[in-house]
Amino acid sequence: MTGTPAQRIPCGKCRQRLPPELYNPQDFSTMTACPACGALQQVYSFPALTRNLDPIRTGERIVDESEASCFNHPGKRAEKSCDQCGRFICGLCEVELEGQCLCPDCLSSGRTKGKLTSLTDERILYDNIALMLATLPILTISLTLFGAPAALYVCIRHWNTPLGLMKSRRRWRFVVAAILATLQICAWLIFFISIFKEVTDG
Amino acid sequence: MDSDGKSAAPDYQQICKGKKRSFLWRQTCTLWKGRDHFLLVTNNLLVERYQRFYFRDIQGISVLPRKSWPYQLAGLLLFGTLPMAPVVFLFRDDVPESARYGFMIVAGVIFLLFFILFLVMLAKGRTCLCRFHTAVQTEEIGAINRLHVAEQHLPGIRNFIEAAQLDGQPQNQGGETAVP
Numbered sequence: 001m002t003g004t005p006a007q008r009i010p011c012g013k014c015r016q017r018l019p020p021e022l023y024n025p026q027d028f029s030t031m032t033a034c035p036a037c038g039a040l041q042q043v044y045s046f047p048a049l050t051r052n053l054d055p056i057r058t059g060e061r062i063v064d065e066s067e068a069s070c071f072n073h074p075g076k077r078a079e080k081s082c083d084q085c086g087r088f089i090c091g092l093c094e095v096e097l098e099g100q101c102l103c104p105d106c107l108s109s110g111r112t113k114g115k116l117t118s119l120t121d122e123r124i125l126y127d128n129i130a131l132m133l134a135t136l137p138i139l140t141i142s143l144t145l146f147g148a149p150a151a152l153y154v155c156i157r158h159w160n161t162p163l164g165l166m167k168s169r170r171r172w173r174f175v176v177a178a179i180l181a182t183l184q185i186c187a188w189l190i191f192f193i194s195i196f197k198e199v200t201d202g
Numbered sequence: 203m204d205s206d207g208k209s210a211a212p213d214y215q216q217i218c219k220g221k222k223r224s225f226l227w228r229q230t231c232t233l234w235k236g237r238d239h240f241l242l243v244t245n246n247l248l249v250e251r252y253q254r255f256y257f258r259d260i261q262g263i264s265v266l267p268r269k270s271w272p273y274q275l276a277g278l279l280l281f282g283t284l285p286m287a288p289v290v291f292l293f294r295d296d297v298p299e300s301a302r303y304g305f306m307i308v309a310g311v312i313f314l315l316f317f318i319l320f321l322v323m324l325a326k327g328r329t330c331l332c333r334f335h336t337a338v339q340t341e342e343i344g345a346i347n348r349l350h351v352a353e354q355h356l357p358g359i360r361n362f363i364e365a366a367q368l369d370g371q372p373q374n375q376g377g378e379t380a381v382p
Contacts, residue, residue, distance in 0.1 A: 009335050012266030023262070028353045031267070041266040044360055047367040048337075049261040123250045132247075164250050166214065166234070166243070 007049050013039035020045070059090030071103070082106055120165060126158035127173035134180040148184035151177050214241055218355050222344025231344030233355075235362065240334075242343060253341060255334050257366030262335040263359070265352050271329045275320060282316025285309040 008017035014037035022032040023045040031040040059076040062069055068078040070090035078088030082103035089103045097107065098118055110116035130151045137147030155178040163169045214234035221228045222244065234241040239256040286309050292302045332346035346352050 007261075009262035009264060010340065012264045012331055012333060028356070039266060041264055043265075044263045044356070046260055046262060046360075046363050048259060051367075118254070121252050123252075125245070125248055125250055128247050164243075164245075165241075165252060 009043050009045060009049070011037060011039060012041050013037050018043055057091040057094070059092040084110075114162065117165060123162065123164055125163060126154055126161055127163055127169075127171060127177070130154040130158075130177035130181075131173045134177040134184070138184075144184045145188055148181040148188070151181040152185070155181070213237075217359070218345050218351050220345040220347035220351065222342065222347065229344065231347075233343060233345035238366065240359070240362075242341070242345060244344065255336065255341070257363050259336045260334055260363050261337060263356065264333045264335065265346075265349075265356070266331040266333075267349055268329040268331060271323075275323055278316050278320040278323065282313045282320065285312045 008020065009023070010016065011018055011034040014034060016034065016036040018034060022034075023043050025032060025042055028042070031042060033040055059070065059073060059079070061075060062077050068088050070076045070078050070093055071087040072093050073090050076090040076092065079091050080094055080101050081088050083100040084102055084106040087103050087105075089101075093103055095102045095104065095107050097116065102110070107116070107119075111119045114120060133147045133151035133154060137143035155174045159171070159174060163171070214236050217233045217235055217240075219230070219232045222231045223229075224246065227246070230245045232243045232245075234243065236254075238258070239254045240260075242253040242255065244251045244253070288305070289309065291297070292305060326348055328349045329347055330349045330352055332343045332352055334341050334343055346355065
């Protein structure tokens with residue numbers, strides 16, 4: 001494997017493209033030095049490095065008026081239909097995801113609504129936020145007056161919000177946060193009631 | 203997507219776990235193996251971020267041992283022993299006995315804490331920087347941040363990638379992640 005400069009892996013330190021003869025050492029203890037900066041490292045290459053990329057699909061133009069056209073591009077021939085909405089789409093609009101053929105609109109709506117987990121790139125951990133709101137203000141005591149209701153609100157509002165993508169994530173943090181927040185609110189209520197009684201009694 | 207319009211959560215197998223340095227604190231990174239891709243999960247306590255690396259797209263993996271590890275070890279020992287420095291002044295006659303013992307206890311506890319950290323870091327082994335290279339990106343894999351972790355898991359990771367790229371289909375779907 002020789003490869004063009006673009007088909008070479010860069011050095012982990014100086015980013016210079018490494019020569020292919022340094023790739024794929026026989027065993028893990030063998031480190032190779034970058035010819036430019038001398039940094040010892042290991043580099044493994046895969047067939048994708050030298051593979052030619054698939055040609056970009058642009059969609060074929062309609063030559064016969066009896067042919068079905070793309071929903072988004074009336075001048076292009078429909079090649080498939082969207083598995084979600086059934087619209088005819090050309091090769092340019094077609095997106096394959098999770099074994100389905102989707103149109104750009106369904107892909108976009110699936111992403112914004114969080115229906116396509118394979119497009120999820122971020123999730124807010126509301127359970128951790130609730131737990132922090134319920135525990136950290138305890139250090140100052142006075143801030144629990146605001147932290148506890150906020151923690152309780154987050155617990156109720158986001159109980160059904162999907163947490164992490166992994167199934168291992170449970171909702172026990174919500175439960176702990178809700179219990180702590182409730183206890184703190186009760187403590188504040190007792191405190192205010194006792195002050196109120198003291199004022200009214202004397 | 204299933205019948206109610208929601209995608210079922212894909213099945214992943216955890217490969218390894220590590221830490222990644224960030225500006226404020228260290229982020230926890232885990233690497234998972236999916237049907238046709240690796241999923242890197244970066245957790246900073248408030249937000250979980252996901253990066254997918256499809257087997258067919260990975261062009262290379264590089265592992266660069268960090269040089270900072272011996273310095274970190276030396277730094278821990280140094281910071282642990284620094285509080286011991288004024289001990290020479292404690293043996294003067296005008297220093298009361300109670301102050302002497304008090305100082306020795308405080309300095310000893312600080313040294314012990316740093317020494318435990320030193321031992322933990324020594325046991326965890328040398329750190330490294332592992333990167334996945336694709337045609338359009340080079341991403342640090344924080345989950346592989348120790349050389350021994352890289353040594354243990356890279357053969358399996360390479361096997362999945364090579365199998366997917368040579369056959370067009372990933373091997374060992376749902377099987378073991380570490381392949382000897």
